[in-house]
Amino acid sequence: MNTRSTEEFIDITNEELVEEIGRTNEKQLSKIGTMAYVEIFNRTLYLRTILKEDSELVSVIAEEDEEFRKLYEKFKQDIIDLKPVMAFDKENSLDIDELKSLRKKVVKLLRCLSSYNTEISYTNEIAKDLAYREFLKENASDMEKKIDFDKLYKNIQIFLSEDGRNIKQKVKDITSILPVRVSKDKYYSMIDGAFSRTMADASQEIIDTVVSRYRTVFNGSMEAEYGVYFDRYFRKAQESRYFDFKQAKTEDLNNIYNDTFDTIAEINKVSTIIREFGIILNRLIAISILRESIVENLKNPEIKLLVTDWNNYLTNPKTNQSRVISQYKKVFKELDKKFQDTNNRLQKLTMENFNRQNKISEELKEALQKAQYVLNYINDYALEKDEITEVTYYEPAGEQYLKQSIASFLDFIERNTKDISNIQRKARMRRLISLVDGVFASPNDFSEYFANSINLTTREEESVALVNSLLELMNYYRSSAEKSRLN
Numbered sequence: 001m002n003t004r005s006t007e008e009f010i011d012i013t014n015e016e017l018v019e020e021i022g023r024t025n026e027k028q029l030s031k032i033g034t035m036a037y038v039e040i041f042n043r044t045l046y047l048r049t050i051l052k053e054d055s056e057l058v059s060v061i062a063e064e065d066e067e068f069r070k071l072y073e074k075f076k077q078d079i080i081d082l083k084p085v086m087a088f089d090k091e092n093s094l095d096i097d098e099l100k101s102l103r104k105k106v107v108k109l110l111r112c113l114s115s116y117n118t119e120i121s122y123t124n125e126i127a128k129d130l131a132y133r134e135f136l137k138e139n140a141s142d143m144e145k146k147i148d149f150d151k152l153y154k155n156i157q158i159f160l161s162e163d164g165r166n167i168k169q170k171v172k173d174i175t176s177i178l179p180v181r182v183s184k185d186k187y188y189s190m191i192d193g194a195f196s197r198t199m200a201d202a203s204q205e206i207i208d209t210v211v212s213r214y215r216t217v218f219n220g221s222m223e224a225e226y227g228v229y230f231d232r233y234f235r236k237a238q239e240s241r242y243f244d245f246k247q248a249k250t251e252d253l254n255n256i257y258n259d260t261f262d263t264i265a266e267i268n269k270v271s272t273i274i275r276e277f278g279i280i281l282n283r284l285i286a287i288s289i290l291r292e293s294i295v296e297n298l299k300n301p302e303i304k305l306l307v308t309d310w311n312n313y314l315t316n317p318k319t320n321q322s323r324v325i326s327q328y329k330k331v332f333k334e335l336d337k338k339f340q341d342t343n344n345r346l347q348k349l350t351m352e353n354f355n356r357q358n359k360i361s362e363e364l365k366e367a368l369q370k371a372q373y374v375l376n377y378i379n380d381y382a383l384e385k386d387e388i389t390e391v392t393y394y395e396p397a398g399e400q401y402l403k404q405s406i407a408s409f410l411d412f413i414e415r416n417t418k419d420i421s422n423i424q425r426k427a428r429m430r431r432l433i434s435l436v437d438g439v440f441a442s443p444n445d446f447s448e449y450f451a452n453s454i455n456l457t458t459r460e461e462e463s464v465a466l467v468n469s470l471l472e473l474m475n476y477y478r479s480s481a482e483k484s485r486l487n
Contacts, residue, residue: 211408
C-alpha cells in the first residue's frame with residue numbers, strides 16, 4: 001500500500017480510490033443541478049418583484065430599445081412563469097442553444113450600460129468634489145485652520161488595524177479618496193508591479209479578461225457596445241464626457257451632479273433587471289446540462305411542495321409569496337449542507353489521489369471538469385464574458401505575454417489621457433489605481449503614497465475636503481461594524 005496514504009484511506013486501493021472519486025463526483029453533479037433548479041424559483045420571484053416595482057421604467061425602456069424589448073418579452077412569455085421548469089421532471093423543453101444565445105444578449109446589454117455608467121459616474125464624482133470645495137470656500141469660517149496630519153495618519157493606521165478581514169478593501173476605499181500625487185513614471189510602475197505580481201501564473205484568457213476590464217474602467221467609451229444600445233443613456237454619457245467644468249458655476253455643478261446622480265440610479269435599476277435575466281439563464285443552462293443527474297431528485301416531496309407553492313403563488317401572489325420564500329429557504333439550506341459534505345469528501349479523495357500520484361482516466365477527468373464547468377455558470381454573477389468555455393487545465397501565459405499585455409495597457413492609458421481635460425484625467429487615474437489589486441507591494445508603499453497625497457495637497461479647501469472624506473469613510477465602517485455587532 002502507498003506509504004503516502006492518509007489513515008482515512010489506508011485500506012483503499014488505487015483502483016477503488018478512483019472509483020470512489022467518480023461516484024462522489026456524480027453525487028456532487030446531482031446536488032449542484034438540484035440546487036440550481038431550486039434557486040430558479042427564488043431568483044424568478046425576485047425578478048418579478050423588481051419588474052413590478054419599476055414597471056413604468058421598464059415600459060419606457062422596452063419601447064425605446066428593441067434588444068431590451070425582445071429579451072424582456074421572451075422572459076415574459078416563456079420563462080417568468082417557470083412552466084418549463086415545473087415540467088422539467090417529465091420533459092426538457094429548454095433549448096440550451098437558445099438559452100446561451102439569450103445570455104450573450106444579456107452580456108452585451110450589461111456591457112453597454114456599464115460603459116455609460118462609467119462615463120457618467122466620472123462627471124458625477126468630479127461635480128460633487130468641486131461643488132463641495134466651492135461650499136468650503138464660501139464658508140471659510142467653518143474650515144479647520146490647522147490640520148494635524150500626523151494625528152490623521154495615526155488614526156488611519158488604527159482604522160486599518162481594527163478589522164483585518166477588511167484591510168484590503170479599506171486600503172482601496174482610502175485610495176479612491178486620495179488625489180494622485182506621484183509622477184507619471186511612478187504611477188505606471190505601480191500598475192506594472194501590481195499586474196506582474198497578481199497575474200504571474202495566469203493564463204492568457206485571465207490576463208486578457210482583467211486587462212479588458214480595466215480598459216473600460218478607465219474609459220467606458222472604449223467598450224465595443226458603447227453607443228449601440230439605449231440611446232437615452234448614450235446621450236447622457238456623451239453630455240457627461242464633454243461637460244465643461246472650467247466654465248461651470250456652482251449652480252451648474254449642482255445641476256450636473258443631480259442629473260448624473262438620477263441617471264446612474266436609473267441605469268442601475270435597468271442593469272439589475274437585465275443581470276437577473278442572466279443569473280436565471282445561467283441556472284437554466286446548468287439544469288439543462290445536468291438534467292439526467294437531477295430528474296430523480298425532483299420527486300423529493302419538499303421540492304414538489306415548492307413547485308406546488310409556486311403554482312399557488314401564480315394564482316394568488318400576495319397570499320403565497322411568503323410560502324414560496326419559506327419553502328425555498330428550507331429546501332436550499334438542506335441541499336447546501338449536503339453539497340458541502342460531498343464537496344469536502346471529494347476534495348479529500350482527489351487530494352489523496354494526487355498524493356499517491358495516481359492517474360485518472362480521461363473519462364473521469366471530463367466528469368470532474370463538467371462539475372466545474374456548470375459551477376462556473378452558476379457562480380457567474382458578473383456576466384462579463386460572452387461564453388463560459390469548457391474547463392481545461394491551462395498553462396500560465398508566461399512572463400513575455402504578461403509583459404506585452406502590461407505594456408499595451410500602459411500605452412492605452414497614455415493615449416487616452418492626451419485628449420481629455422486635466423480634471424478628467426486625474427479622476428480616471430485615481431479610480432483605476434484604487435481598483436487594481438495589489439497596487440501596493442508593502443504597507444510602506446501605501447504609507448508613502450498616503451503621505452504624498454496629503455502633503456502635496458496645498459489648497460486649503462482641498463485639504464479640508466480630503467480629510468472630511470476620510471473621516472466619513474472611517475465613520476461608515478465603524479457604524480457598519482457596530483450594527484453588525486448589535487445584530
